[in-house]
Ligand SMILES: Nc1nc2c(c(=O)[nH]1)N[C@H]1C(S)=C(S)[C@@H](COP(=O)(O)OP(=O)(O)OC[C@H]3O[C@@H](n4cnc5c(N)ncnc54)[C@H](O)[C@@H]3O)O[C@H]1N2
């Protein structure tokens with residue numbers, strides 16, 4: 001089976017063309033962290049929906065205390081008190097005050113709140129009179145009805161990611177069942193007769209064997225980007241077993257991910273068994289390094305990925321191809337779909353000759369005096385795992401130009417931006 005290698009941007013576009021939304025459903029608000037909103041939501045009321053006090057003090061008429069001073073206080077009659085959660089039934093008349101706590105509704109007739117600290121002995125409970133020591137302007141220490149959010153206003157738009165702030169807004173409006181996009185189900189299976197379970201003891205990992213780390217790597221990436229991963233037991237290089245596994249995964253999952261077995265070795269069966277099972281292979285081999293053997297196909301609405309077996313190549317394939325598919329499938333749009341793209345100044349030389357491929361190097365992007373720099377001084381082979389540590393981005397090196405130390409380069413961020421080391 002031969003397939004023309006394609007370029008990276010074409011490959012990503014091809015994947016996104018075949019993404020179908022996993023659909024929407026209602027989810028209990030406490031479970032919505034990290035989900036993507038499936039509808040625009042509008043404010044059903046004003047917030048606050050009543051004018052309330054911002055301070056503990058006295059609700060007053062500002063005109064009564066215009067001439068108040070420390071040496072010549074204005075004494076007001078205290079006619080009632082109102083706590084948060086209560087409503088005073090009194091209406092203020094000239095010369096009157098109502099003791100009020102933060103959060104309580106402003107009584108009728110009052111237009112300002114005078115804080116305890118602006119009174120003499122106002123902290124004391126059950127007082128009948130209060131001496132006001134300073135003038136208070138109209139509106140002082142009041143949060144007015146609708147001041148924060150107005151009824152009918154767009155609160156959150158479709159595509160917003162729900163986090164603590166968004167969830168608290170939803171709770172404010174009593175939106176207990178939230179319309180969110182379903183997270184895609186993603187099955188992962190690593191292939192290769194050299195693999196043993198990651199829980200295997202040192203004695204069980206004999207020469208030629210190695211623990212399956214790719215399944216865990218891909219599973220955590222899926223979780224990070226809004227998919228529901230399911231790790232299937234690894235399968236040895238046996239076409240029948242692989243085909244059986246593929247069939248059962250296609251029945252249960254929205255996305256099927258293979259790692260390993262996608263190259264041209266004698267035991268690299270994945271592209272062939274995919275085709276035999278009816279997967280329409282859209283590409284096999286991309287002009288990138290590492291991770292060139294990557295494969296992508298569709299089976300009805302299901303997506304099938306074959307990622308390189310080499311751990312670093314697997315990671316880069318997953319970041320470039322699988323992550324955008326998951327993010328698009330769970331409702332993200334536009335530039336939210338791919339990893340954040342930034343520009344940073346390169347530290348160090350690429351140290352490699354120009355090739356027709358687009359290279360992706362693991363780097364550490366950091367902020368120094370307001371500028372982004374990216375350090376690529378680490379081993380970059382596709383089998384090297386040590387440079388997973390301490391990196392947070394992929395540096396893109398296109399075929400036509402090898403940048404030098406100090407040049408601006410494009411990066412795709414996958415971890416938090418660091419500080420200078
Ligand atoms: N004649 C050619 N040979 C190869 C080519 C090529 O174009 N022509 N491409 C090379 C490149 S590039 C890569 S990358 C590898 C990819 O091969 P596969 O995706 O088929 O991966 P495997 O051969 O199965 O494994 C490669 C390597 O990674 C280790 N591995 C595999 N799975 C796991 C796992 N789950 N956890 C940890 N490590 C894993 C495996 O033991 C191998 O060492 O092909 C080149 N060959």
Ligand code: MOO
Pocket residue numbers: 288289290291292293308310313314382383
């Ligand atoms: O491109 Mo391979 O992915 O070098 O290891």
